[in-house]
Amino acid sequence: MAVSFLSSLTSRRPFLYFVLPVAGVYVVWLSYMQFTGQWGLFNDNWFMSLTMIFGSFIAGISSEGGGAIAYPVMTLVFNITPEVARNFSLAIQSIGMTAATLWIIAKRISLERTYLLLSGAGGLFGVVGGTLWVAPLVPAAYAKMMFVSFWLSFGIALFVINHVRKRDTRQQLPRLSACQKSELVLVGVLGGVLSAIFGNGIDICTFSFVTMKYGLSEKVATPTSVVLMTSNAVVGSLMHGFLIADMQPEAINYWLVCIPFVVLGAPLGANLLDKINRLSIAVMLYAIIIAQFIAALFIIRPAGSLMMVSVLTFCAGIIIFFFLTSLHREEVV
Template identity: 45%
Template sequence: MVFGSFIAGSSPEGSAAIAYPVFTLLLDIPPPVARNFAFAIQSIGMTSATLLILGLHIKVEWNYIRFVTLGGVFGLVLGTYAVVPLVSPVMAKLFFVSLWLSFGIALWLENRRPERQVFDEIRNFKRSDKINLVLFGFIGGIISSLFGTGINIFTYCIMTIYYRVSEKVATPSSVIIMTIETILGFFIHAQVLRDFQPAAFEMWIACVPVVAFFAPLGAFVISKLPRKSIAQFLYFILVVQFFGAMWVIKPSPWQLAMCSTVLAVGLGTFTYLARVRRASSTEGAAGSGG
């Protein structure tokens, strides 16, 4: 959790991105226990990181936070009651680490373009953008219901690739979004469903002092780094996460085929979104210039 909580504060990945696969695949902890622990521990670590972000007045994108959170609340509730019982945790994990890696490759390709422009906010924010963010927040909430994290990195993909919001702004914004989502998830399992297991509680109590320090430390460190360094840090996390999952899960041939398909489709989708946004921005600039 030293590493996981630092990642939670310094990247769009929650600490559950580290804890969940380690707990379920290496330590043989049941997925429901790992998920509930993830919600509980992030309620401490990510809240601490959020308080530091707000206290230092680190730049965030509030439209992103508001509308993604709105959709994420409904997605989390629906996922908890209707999706979690139906999905294999291993298959879901393979799917999402493949999708995140395709995003990392697409972002790397975008950042290799010397003329790439990034912004501190969503430019020309419209009603359609509100709908987009609510929809992606809803999907991200369903993902979070499975693993205890996910809405942050899923919506971060759209922010950086499609809206071209700087990684330096999108990262702390995603931390705040996951903070709200994880507190709600913790409340649902502890007070509504009342399925918060004693094992999850004991691990939570043991790790609270660690994450309360290292999550805000991660947020502080990332606030001092340049944008491209943040992006490089994220590439590293996504690559390690993908190959770590491959090493631990040891997927079958058909699971590898699924991962390859997701990688290809995800990379095509993200590069298409980036190209569409560039084209629309160019047309808009030409129209305003004329």
């Protein structure tokens, strides 16, 4: 896979759209690390480099951005605060998923433009508003369990419609009414708010909507969601870095030791995305969602009100996602 990936870089378009920007990132990163003597960061933070080698690949190949790996691993396994995990997730995705987006553009991988533009516009409002007014109000433990519980319900719903109902899929959205376009914008706003809280969310949120309601194929919805998460990550990381100025030193250190891995890992995932079928993409998504949920149960051990919130979140997700699938079935009939 890596050999075919590298050999495909020889054409003009990948060179202009991908190789030059990635080479620029390496030059800047190497220069900074050398002149500031930061190589010792790898001694203390190597576990994040290892995490994001895997996480960046998942970011490129699925609708779960790299933050979907980084956030739960950091908060659940390494007991890093949700605020640091969120800021790191946004910052590292602004590098890795931008590289994946450049690869998607260079290789002309299919995108759904209506979905991209409408949800992208809503997502920008959502991530800005969520960063300023929503994220500071969400308790850490509740944020973790709501995150994994909601997406567990989506994983179950996606499995049912793919393997039980055997849904029909389409390569692009149908002609949308003004009301349906507004829905896509609002889902983008919600996804942007989730990105502001967890460091990712617009990708899986909008992906779930267009695949459930409209039957959009995972092979088209996934790269489109990657591009959407890129926009949220760039805006979110800039806000935390310069506007709010609360980017923690720990998040910056984690970011520095992961840059050289994600800038190639995410495009590798995007490259494979164009070569596998949609059900293989879905199976990988099920595995990630289930692993996140099981890890949260063992590490957080929710009880009382936290368990109740988790159950209610899961049930709400089931209702929402199966309602969306019923809308798609009515449209097909």
